[in-house]
Amino acid sequence: xxxxxxxxxxxxxxxxxxxxxxxxxxxxxxxxxxxxxxxxxxxxxxxxxxxxxxxxxxxxxxxxxxxxxxxxxxxxxxxxxxxxxxxxxxxxxxxxxxxxxxxxxxxxxxxxxxxxxxxxxxxxxxxxxxxxxxxxxxxxxxxxxxxxxxxxxxxxxxxxxxxxxxxxxxxxxxxxxxxxxxxxxxxxxxxxxxxxxxxxxxxxxxxxxxxxxxxxxxxxxxxxxxxxxxxxxxxx
Numbered sequence: 001x002x003x004x005x006x007x008x009x010x011x012x013x014x015x016x017x018x019x020x021x022x023x024x025x026x027x028x029x030x031x032x033x034x035x036x037x038x039x040x041x042x043x044x045x046x047x048x049x050x051x052x053x054x055x056x057x058x059x060x061x062x063x064x065x066x067x068x069x070x071x072x073x074x075x076x077x078x079x080x081x082x083x084x085x086x087x088x089x090x091x092x093x094x095x096x097x098x099x100x101x102x103x104x105x106x107x108x109x110x111x112x113x114x115x116x117x118x119x120x121x122x123x124x125x126x127x128x129x130x131x132x133x134x135x136x137x138x139x140x141x142x143x144x145x146x147x148x149x150x151x152x153x154x155x156x157x158x159x160x161x162x163x164x165x166x167x168x169x170x171x172x173x174x175x176x177x178x179x180x181x182x183x184x185x186x187x188x189x190x191x192x193x194x195x196x197x198x199x200x201x202x203x204x205x206x207x208x209x210x211x212x213x214x215x216x217x218x219x220x221x222x223x224x225x226x227x228x229x230x231x232x233x234x235x236x
Contacts, residue, residue, distance in 0.1 A: 007182035012093035066145030
């Protein structure tokens with residue numbers, strides 16, 4: 001059995017679901033459309049620059065969950081799925097996931113975006129059985145606005161993947177091959193511990209790291225007419 005791990009935002013999705021959810025809340029008038037948008041955009045730029053302070057960001061992004069009932073949030077999320085997330089799903093990303101599933105690989109999506117936003121995206125659009133995401137804390141069924149446990153961000157992704165595997169009496173050494181697909185320099189810690197790191201439409205920092213280390217670089221954005229289910233190899 002082999003292991004296939006996938007980043008979600010800007011890898012399997014054309015865009016960032018965390019940022020898109022924040023913009024959706026602005027558009028719906030759930031949050032202040034000026035102040036919240038400004039902070040949402042600023043945090044996203046910090047993420048792309050590799051300077052994001054994850055706990056500060058989580059306090060911001062999870063706060064709206066604590067101000068609404070679960071019923072209200074699910075209605076909003078239904079709209080988000082139909083109006084926003086559906087249009088972000090990358091068809092070549094789906095093909096890549098399906099190829100690994102068809103091989104019988106153990107598959108999981110590993111994302112810093114919280115599980116409330118991502119769980120149904122993963123389940124409905126990619127049919128991946130396992131999600132490793134940042135967990136929003138609950139108290140008597142109500143979101144508290146805080147995160148629980150280790151956020152699935154940078155080194156936290158490695159911690160969370162190892163804990164998930166350990167819960168099944170496994171570790172990375174149990175697999176002949178282990179892949180991780182990602183676009184972001186923030187994901188270097190997990191890319192470094194799998195046997196087969198694969199860089200997908202990378203940001204500038206990750207592209208430089210991949211070229212230096214000889215990691216494969218692929219595109220899931222149709223940049224080459226010879227693309228196949230495993231992605232388009234741009235640089236081996």
